[in-house]
Amino acid sequence: MADVSFLFGQFLGGLTTAMFLFLIASGLSLVFGVMRVLNFAHGSFYMIGAYLAWQVAQWLGPMLHSFWLAALAAALGVALLGGLLERLLLRHIYGREELYQLLLTYALVLILGDAAKAIWGTHQLSVSRPPGLAGGIEMLGITLPVYNLFIMLIGAAIAVAGWLVLTRSPSGRMMRAAALDREMLGALGANVGVLYTGMFVISSFLAGLSGALVTPIQSIVPGMDVEIIVEAFIVVVIGGLGSFWGTFWGSVIYGQVLSFGILVLPGFSLFSVFALMAVILIVRPWGLFGRPLR
Amino acid sequence: MAPWRVLLAIAAASLVPVAAAAEDTIKIGFPMPLSGPASVYGVPVAKGAEMAVQEINAKGGVLGRKLELLTRDSKASADEAVRLARELIIKDNVDFLVGTLTSAEAPAVSTIAKENKIVFLAPTSKTVQLVSPANLHPYIFRLASNTDIEGRTGASIIAGWKDVKRVATIAPDYAYGRDAVGAFVDFIKKARPDIEIVDQQWPKLGQSDFTPFITAQMAKKPDAVFCDVYGGDFVTFAKQAAPLGYFKAINNRLVDGGEVGTTDEAQALGKDYPYGIWSDAYDPVIWPENEPAAHKTYIEHLKAFTKEKYGSGWAIMGYASILALTEGIKKAGSTKSDKVAKAMLGLPFDTPIGRLTFNAKTHETEMGEFWGQMVKDDRYPFAVMKNPKFLSQGPFTQ
Numbered sequence: 001m002a003d004v005s006f007l008f009g010q011f012l013g014g015l016t017t018a019m020f021l022f023l024i025a026s027g028l029s030l031v032f033g034v035m036r037v038l039n040f041a042h043g044s045f046y047m048i049g050a051y052l053a054w055q056v057a058q059w060l061g062p063m064l065h066s067f068w069l070a071a072l073a074a075a076l077g078v079a080l081l082g083g084l085l086e087r088l089l090l091r092h093i094y095g096r097e098e099l100y101q102l103l104l105t106y107a108l109v110l111i112l113g114d115a116a117k118a119i120w121g122t123h124q125l126s127v128s129r130p131p132g133l134a135g136g137i138e139m140l141g142i143t144l145p146v147y148n149l150f151i152m153l154i155g156a157a158i159a160v161a162g163w164l165v166l167t168r169s170p171s172g173r174m175m176r177a178a179a180l181d182r183e184m185l186g187a188l189g190a191n192v193g194v195l196y197t198g199m200f201v202i203s204s205f206l207a208g209l210s211g212a213l214v215t216p217i218q219s220i221v222p223g224m225d226v227e228i229i230v231e232a233f234i235v236v237v238i239g240g241l242g243s244f245w246g247t248f249w250g251s252v253i254y255g256q257v258l259s260f261g262i263l264v265l266p267g268f269s270l271f272s273v274f275a276l277m278a279v280i281l282i283v284r285p286w287g288l289f290g291r292p293l294r
Numbered sequence: 295m296a297p298w299r300v301l302l303a304i305a306a307a308s309l310v311p312v313a314a315a316a317e318d319t320i321k322i323g324f325p326m327p328l329s330g331p332a333s334v335y336g337v338p339v340a341k342g343a344e345m346a347v348q349e350i351n352a353k354g355g356v357l358g359r360k361l362e363l364l365t366r367d368s369k370a371s372a373d374e375a376v377r378l379a380r381e382l383i384i385k386d387n388v389d390f391l392v393g394t395l396t397s398a399e400a401p402a403v404s405t406i407a408k409e410n411k412i413v414f415l416a417p418t419s420k421t422v423q424l425v426s427p428a429n430l431h432p433y434i435f436r437l438a439s440n441t442d443i444e445g446r447t448g449a450s451i452i453a454g455w456k457d458v459k460r461v462a463t464i465a466p467d468y469a470y471g472r473d474a475v476g477a478f479v480d481f482i483k484k485a486r487p488d489i490e491i492v493d494q495q496w497p498k499l500g501q502s503d504f505t506p507f508i509t510a511q512m513a514k515k516p517d518a519v520f521c522d523v524y525g526g527d528f529v530t531f532a533k534q535a536a537p538l539g540y541f542k543a544i545n546n547r548l549v550d551g552g553e554v555g556t557t558d559e560a561q562a563l564g565k566d567y568p569y570g571i572w573s574d575a576y577d578p579v580i581w582p583e584n585e586p587a588a589h590k591t592y593i594e595h596l597k598a599f600t601k602e603k604y605g606s607g608w609a610i611m612g613y614a615s616i617l618a619l620t621e622g623i624k625k626a627g628s629t630k631s632d633k634v635a636k637a638m639l640g641l642p643f644d645t646p647i648g649r650l651t652f653n654a655k656t657h658e659t660e661m662g663e664f665w666g667q668m669v670k671d672d673r674y675p676f677a678v679m680k681n682p683k684f685l686s687q688g689p690f691t692q
Contacts, residue, residue: 003513006509010506010510013508014506016505121337122333122334123558124558124559124562126563143537143538145534145537145538218534219525219526219530221526222329222330223332223500226330227500227502259506262495262506266494269467269496269498269501270467
């Protein structure tokens with residue numbers, strides 16, 4: 001049981017789960033952290049990204065690098081969609097009660113879900129792994145699929161890039177200022193409207209990208225939007241609402257608890273994760289890396 | 295005539311036949327998941343039922359009356375299916391209920407059918423609970439196979455692999471998966487006392503990442519696996535398991551009882567399908583050798599009706615349900631649920647996949663499924679079932 005290579009394999013399995021979740025949750029966390037908007041439709045953007053990637057890959061056919069072009073096109077397409085929706089709808093509810101945000105973004109979940117059904121039908125779709133990342137590598141007696149390794153690297157890269165932008169760049173300073181006091185920032189002459197649209201476009205880009213990047217290892221089916229948003233919210237809540245690093249560590253903890261939880265309690269895979277969330281919410285209601293709300 | 299009079303006349307003319315037709319039709323309420331993950335199967339089942347209704351109506355209907363299908367989206371939720379069933383009975387005055395997809399919906403709707411004394415035929419729900427002695431009532435009928443038959447048949451296949459000693463299971467954590475795996479374990483222990491169950495994994499339905507479950511199972515080094523992961527979940531599972539070397543480690547000795555042997559999964563996975571595994575299908579759709587003539591005709595109709603290149607293996611369940619109900623109405627000579635329910639006991643009916651009979655005691659057809667190894671076939675860009683074999687009970691009951 002306590003075989004080292006097995007435990008290492010379980011750890012890597014958990015890390016794969018974690019990085020997939022982080023890809024999707026990072027955009028959700030960013031928008032909440034800066035804009036204080038709980039975007040329920042984030043999962044729908046992810047789903048649209050997956051469908052778009054499939055669609056573009058179909059159009060391109062067996063062309064070389066078609067997967068990468070499809071993923072990029074999907075992410076850009078979703079970014080554009082996100083930007084449009086922010087300009088047309090979301091900007092009217094900033095600063096209002098959370099209930100309005102919930103209603104609006106939930107309405108978007110339903111609309112986008114039905115739109116995807118109308119366009120792509122209810123068939124399950126799938127995209128093959130891109131050539132070059134199809135195999136696996138041997139490490140300490142276990143096999144790690146190259147694609148999983150690639151996802152881990154992307155996850156880490158997004159974490160580092162997000163952190164650098166937020167803490168070291170002028171626009172990051174603006175974002176942090178907007179999170180603290182939007183009106184004061186506006187009064188100081190900053191264009192808060194453009195900043196918010198930009199934030200939302202980046203978040204949508206991340207959602208679309210993660211949707212496109214999961215297609216080689218997941219099926220594209222109706223309902224994948226709702227399935228993922230629940231898990232993404234768990235991760236964001238564990239880490240602390242609005243904390244970028246919190247979301248990263250929340251994902252890592254979620255993956256490891258799931259991975260090792262099924263060894264301890266094999267019949268209760270869901271239990272371990274929800275128990276973790278309950279414990280964290282009791283001990284630190286603001287999450288691991290969040291700040292207590294005033 | 296003044297324009298408004300013309301309009302009025304048109305309106306009156308168009309109203310009358312509609313009203314008359316509505317009175318004359320035999321109404322069948324059909325709650326079925328048409329959105330969400332379960333719609334992958336719900337939509338083809340509904341299409342099959344629509345096609346059967348169209349064919350029967352083209353031949354003049356039943357007892358001189360046309361059939362009318364009232365399809366509603368149950369969203370695969372027991373609550374929603376119950377609400378729809380009530381609404382269909384009270385507001386739409388349906389004569390019968392056919393439908394629901396999952397093992398969560400069907401038992402819930404069955405209680406409504408019992409309350410309202412209206413025949414309810416479940417096309418696909420597999421849980422043994424649906425018609426267990428405690429839940430059986432005169433109006434409930436099942437077309438589908440059940441979890442006992444599925445687990446038993448899966449066990450009979452694995453039991454035939456003499457060198458297999460270590461068996462693992464993986465199935466979604468709800469009624470269907472638990473019941474089927476329970477039956478599998480019971481039967482394999484009887485058939486092969488030398489086999490050990492070395493691992494059991496229970497991912498949730500709609501699991502997005504199976505990796506930890508797969509690595510945990512591989513560490514127990516099974517020789518063969520009984521799997522009940524199905525639908526979109528199976529696509530996800532297969533794509534994540536293959537690069538981990540899962541199928542190679544068990545020599546492709548995986549038996550999946552969740553109908554992943556249909557064209558639906560095969561098409562979705564394409565060349566990523568784990569060739570060599572064993573699975574089942576209600577309708578293999580593509581039947582390379584010895585295809586029955588009735589099946590050939592049916593598939594031609596289905597392809598034309600759905601405008602699909604190959605057709606779905608799930609449409610047969612909706613199609614055959616309507617045929618079965620129609621036979622019941624014919625035999626009863628009435629659309630009264632009391633009479634139809636009695637007529638359906640022991641009733642045989644012909645379907646494109648062969649003759650089925652409702653067992654008078656259990657109210658189900660106790661049908662088997664087509665099982666076989668999934669192999670490459672150069673004529674198709676996806677896996678097909680090699681020599682589909684209709685296994686109905688497994689060798690243990692004979």
